[in-house]
Amino acid sequence: DQQVKQNSPSLSVQEGRISILNCDYTNSMFDYFLWYKKYPAEGPTFLISISSIKDKNEDGRFTVFLNKSAKHLSLHIVPSQPGDSAVYFCAAGYNNNDMRFGAGTRLTVKP
């Protein structure tokens, strides 16, 4: 039962352009969402989060948007850089329960 879905396994963008990574969830109880970034042979690292009381959170080049009615969140990276090439996981949770992770999207930023 995949409660968090990242339907695009991969995404390729040109350096300097916008990268948009998408994530959908099914559990309406989720009220906290995180994005993690993972380089090969390393564990994921936290990137940015958003709680359900907001619809946008920004940190430098990274912005996460949350659409609760659509049960959809997205991560925007502007401008994209080659060093952003990695696998991005979205995760969701609520209360004291476990986080649920998506399958990840591999982003490739071409110079």
Place this chain on the structure above:
Amino acid sequence: DGGITQSPKYLFRKEGQNVTLSCEQNLNHDAMYWYRQDPGQGLRLIYYSQIVNDFQKGDIAEGYSVSREKKESFPLTVTSAQKNPTAFYLCASTLNGGSYNEQFFGPGTRLTVL
């Protein structure tokens, strides 16, 4: 430096053998987690522990066992009962349990059953 270490990085095991994956953290975090990652799937929770000497099963605990005798350590044993153990295993920790804390991950252990 504070962080989470996992060892070994690569592990090979023959069918029918138990194997233990190490996870140590010096972040003074209360909660620790074990995930399994398979191609095309998200991280799936195997076991988690929110406090020393206590742990709970995650979604896919069958064939695995854990212990939490020390705050810093949360070893995972993959037993011969695990039908498909070949995977990438990630250990993580949070300051305290719950969904509102970012998780800090170790570098992972890739287990291959021969």
